[in-house]
Amino acid sequence: MLGVRGLSKSFGAKRVLDGVDLDLTQGESLVVIGGSGTGKSVLLRCILGLEVPDAGTILWRGRPLAEARAEFMDGFGMLFQNAALFDSLPVWRNVAFRLMGRMPKVEAREIAVEKLARVGLGPEVADLFPAELSGGMRKRAGLARAIAADPQVIFFDEPTTGLDPIRAATINELIRGIVDETGATAITITHDMSSVRAIADRVALLDRGRVRWQGDLAAMETAPDDYLHDFIAGRARPMARIPE
Numbered sequence: 001m002l003g004v005r006g007l008s009k010s011f012g013a014k015r016v017l018d019g020v021d022l023d024l025t026q027g028e029s030l031v032v033i034g035g036s037g038t039g040k041s042v043l044l045r046c047i048l049g050l051e052v053p054d055a056g057t058i059l060w061r062g063r064p065l066a067e068a069r070a071e072f073m074d075g076f077g078m079l080f081q082n083a084a085l086f087d088s089l090p091v092w093r094n095v096a097f098r099l100m101g102r103m104p105k106v107e108a109r110e111i112a113v114e115k116l117a118r119v120g121l122g123p124e125v126a127d128l129f130p131a132e133l134s135g136g137m138r139k140r141a142g143l144a145r146a147i148a149a150d151p152q153v154i155f156f157d158e159p160t161t162g163l164d165p166i167r168a169a170t171i172n173e174l175i176r177g178i179v180d181e182t183g184a185t186a187i188t189i190t191h192d193m194s195s196v197r198a199i200a201d202r203v204a205l206l207d208r209g210r211v212r213w214q215g216d217l218a219a220m221e222t223a224p225d226d227y228l229h230d231f232i233a234g235r236a237r238p239m240a241r242i243p244e
């Protein structure tokens with residue numbers, strides 16, 4: 001459904017992505033992990049068309065995404081790292097952002113309230129402003145916005161950043177539930193191994209601009225790769241090579 005072929009991107013002399021290849025089938029949940037600065041966000045930005053790669057192609061349903069950009073953009077949802085809600089709009093307008101203009105306001109609001117309910121926020125939250133929400137509630141509202149237009153592909157950018165472990169687990173469960181329910185294809189980038197275990201069907205580890213390892217979640221624990229195991233365990237070895 002979504003393929004990345006030989007994607008490369010440099011900033012000045014710094015080669016951040018150096019031939020990344022990935023494939024996602026419909027309904028699959030891929031979690032991309034990798035150390036800080038390994039290019040996870042750059043990869044996401046290239047897929048979203050916010051960054052122009054130096055080389056490589058992104059395929060969407062077998063066609064270069066560049067040729068199907070409008071169709072792709074219509075069918076994607078995104079949960080941003082800090083929820084990225086518009087502070088001047090009430091929560092329901094944030095959730096309904098993609099729906100406004102496509103349908104009458106009253107209908108958009110109804111869908112927003114329904115999506116808020118799906119993420120565990122009651123109708124009383126709809127008219128609050130983002131500043132009145134806790135961090136966990138903001139994430140939930142961001143998640144409701146990501147699913148408002150029933151996307152076929154959803155991107156989750158560090159979905160648990162800034163949350164305590166219990167709230168993080170709730171968000172992970174919501175994401176997994178939503179992906180299962182909607183059959184959406186999902187790409188998550190994260191450092192949080194609890195997210196990996198809760199959300200992933202498949203895991204890809206980025207290292208020095210390439211996919212160092214990828215495989216099913218179950219295979220991750222026994223994969224013959226020391227760096228992957230250090231990453232999973234959050235372990236720093238004396239004199240270990242930390243990829244830059």
Ligand SMILES: Nc1ncnc2c1ncn2[C@@H]1O[C@H](COP(=O)(O)OP(=O)(O)OP(=O)(O)O)[C@@H](O)[C@H]1O
Pocket residue numbers: 011016034035036037038039040041042043191
């Ligand atoms: N617009 C840009 N201009 C110059 N360098 C950039 C730009 N965007 C990203 N980089 C560099 O690319 C590298 C990868 O950045 P990226 O944000 O993708 O890392 P990441 O894997 O998402 O890291 P983190 O997990 O810390 O968020 C970094 O060294 C960063 O400084």
